[in-house]
Amino acid sequence: MKNCEYQQIDPRALSVSPQSAQNHADKKLQRPRRKWQVFPGKNRFFCDGRLILARQNGILPLTLGLIIVTSGLFFAFDCPFLVTHLTVFIPVIGGVLFMFVVASLLRTSFTDPGILPRATADEAADIERQIDTSGSSTYRPPPRTKEILINQQVVKLKYCFTCKMFRPPRTSHCSLCDNCVERFDHHCPWVGNCVGKRNYRYFYSFIISLSFLTSFIFGCVITHITLRSQAGKNIVQAIQESPASVVELVICFFSIWSILGLSGFHTYLVASNLTTNEDIKGSWSSKRGAEESGNPYSYNNIITNCCVTLCGPMPPSLIDRRGFLPPDEVISVAAASEVELPPFIPKSEANMCTQSTKDALERMLHSTDLHGLCPSGTPKTTPMVLEVLSAPETKELSLSSGCSHQLARQAVVDPCPPFSKNNRRDSLHSINPAFRLASPSPTLSRSVLVLGEGPDIVFSPQQH
Amino acid sequence: MAETHSLQDMRQQVAVAAKVFIQRDYTNGTMCQFQTKFPSDLETKIDKQQFEETIRTLNNLYAEAEKLSSQSFIEGCLACLTAYTVFLCMETHYEKVLKKIAKYIQEQNEKVYAPRGLLLTDPIERGLRVIEITIYEDRSFSR
Numbered sequence: 001m002k003n004c005e006y007q008q009i010d011p012r013a014l015s016v017s018p019q020s021a022q023n024h025a026d027k028k029l030q031r032p033r034r035k036w037q038v039f040p041g042k043n044r045f046f047c048d049g050r051l052i053l054a055r056q057n058g059i060l061p062l063t064l065g066l067i068i069v070t071s072g073l074f075f076a077f078d079c080p081f082l083v084t085h086l087t088v089f090i091p092v093i094g095g096v097l098f099m100f101v102v103a104s105l106l107r108t109s110f111t112d113p114g115i116l117p118r119a120t121a122d123e124a125a126d127i128e129r130q131i132d133t134s135g136s137s138t139y140r141p142p143p144r145t146k147e148i149l150i151n152q153q154v155v156k157l158k159y160c161f162t163c164k165m166f167r168p169p170r171t172s173h174c175s176l177c178d179n180c181v182e183r184f185d186h187h188c189p190w191v192g193n194c195v196g197k198r199n200y201r202y203f204y205s206f207i208i209s210l211s212f213l214t215s216f217i218f219g220c221v222i223t224h225i226t227l228r229s230q231a232g233k234n235i236v237q238a239i240q241e242s243p244a245s246v247v248e249l250v251i252c253f254f255s256i257w258s259i260l261g262l263s264g265f266h267t268y269l270v271a272s273n274l275t276t277n278e279d280i281k282g283s284w285s286s287k288r289g290a291e292e293s294g295n296p297y298s299y300n301n302i303i304t305n306c307c308v309t310l311c312g313p314m315p316p317s318l319i320d321r322r323g324f325l326p327p328d329e330v331i332s333v334a335a336a337s338e339v340e341l342p343p344f345i346p347k348s349e350a351n352m353c354t355q356s357t358k359d360a361l362e363r364m365l366h367s368t369d370l371h372g373l374c375p376s377g378t379p380k381t382t383p384m385v386l387e388v389l390s391a392p393e394t395k396e397l398s399l400s401s402g403c404s405h406q407l408a409r410q411a412v413v414d415p416c417p418p419f420s421k422n423n424r425r426d427s428l429h430s431i432n433p434a435f436r437l438a439s440p441s442p443t444l445s446r447s448v449l450v451l452g453e454g455p456d457i458v459f460s461p462q463q464h
Numbered sequence: 465m466a467e468t469h470s471l472q473d474m475r476q477q478v479a480v481a482a483k484v485f486i487q488r489d490y491t492n493g494t495m496c497q498f499q500t501k502f503p504s505d506l507e508t509k510i511d512k513q514q515f516e517e518t519i520r521t522l523n524n525l526y527a528e529a530e531k532l533s534s535q536s537f538i539e540g541c542l543a544c545l546t547a548y549t550v551f552l553c554m555e556t557h558y559e560k561v562l563k564k565i566a567k568y569i570q571e572q573n574e575k576v577y578a579p580r581g582l583l584l585t586d587p588i589e590r591g592l593r594v595i596e597i598t599i600y601e602d603r604s605f606s607r
Contacts, residue, residue, distance in 0.1 A: 311540035
């Protein structure tokens, strides 16, 4: 291929020509990538970014399966009898409830709960600059809390080390999804997603409608068996005639307790404008007798609280999943000496890790140390990222078995061991006791090194 | 030399000198409001009144978006009854106001901020955390 004269690029030549950065850039420019593909949290995306789910969503199929199986058995075995003996409205009501339950469940599972995007490098640097007034050369993390007044009440804002920002009030970091979620309620494994500001109303309608559905099916099955046994047979014979009813009875009986309890609990939360997180932590309970530490977000009126929580305006998703990544963004050097790059963590970390470890080793051998601004003409291929995630939030209430409201342990285990950053991590451990203070668990910081073949690498190794 | 620069020209000629971040103001709760405190970095660049006017207008627009009015209540109920499928055809009140905000910011940039070498970034691009104001240093004469 003659490089000195302009000619139309032959698509076939692209695959044949040597793997140069320029060709790579052409390929990449032809297919602009969407932001969900480089989303740093632990989420899965479907339908090209339209649907979002937590990574650990194994229980969602179980939930769906239970609902569908129970309802299916009900329609197949109980409804025919009840239609002939009672009324035709029974399957109609059952059908409406079933559709509502499934729609609410899917809506809860696939809606962005209110994830806050992580702070850009400039913002993080700005925050640190504001706090670090002493000007010492050693890296000191920002103090963990900032106090503000909300409705004349002192509220502490915590600094999130993963997302590099002071969390807004009522926001919490979910360690299972590795995201800060606004108005974080809990992480519900049954639903396969966090429950936060944007999907709380769907979650609430799901549990309310599910309570109605299970009670309805329970009642109908009891009626069915009673009617059968009244027609001159005893109850054992009635059950033998319709064994599916027993299955439904068992399932409904065990679910009713928990679902009704949960609905009651969440109705209380909605009426007092609290989240599960706040209720369990006891943030607003009046422990001190003299000082009244009420909920500053409550409107002190049940109707208003309900309206605000359930019928308030629907805030938009802040993470812009389907937006396109800017094709050739100049990566500016972070003011703080922190390694910064747009995060590039693919969905399957494990695959990327093994591949990137090899790439990283090659790159470390061959590439020069790049400091400073990259020329804007250099196209961005796959950038190199060193993301030091420190002080995971064990105190944050990301409830793994959300519906039974237990405190979550530090469930996040990084499957990809950092290849040669152990020495850096150790140095972080030793230099920064604040990291140790941050959480009681021994796994304090986690370095994720994901590498690619991008030439524009901003690599400031000064982590001190 | 032309007195006014278009934003595109500016980006090619100038480099980013600094960025100023206007943080959120939580004194009234979790509603989206920004602090109106005038940052010191902008003292030489723009009039304090002008800046506060911009921020106050933005705050009002965000308050309008999040206001619990009868319109939003009806919209919420209608959405619930139609199993939220109504949002496939119409956009929410919040989204409509966000479009208004985007237009306002663009207009402010063109009229007020770009001639002074500043650029406002729409907060929605930063997750409604901050209003980012980029200060450009004009190097058009040195090149």
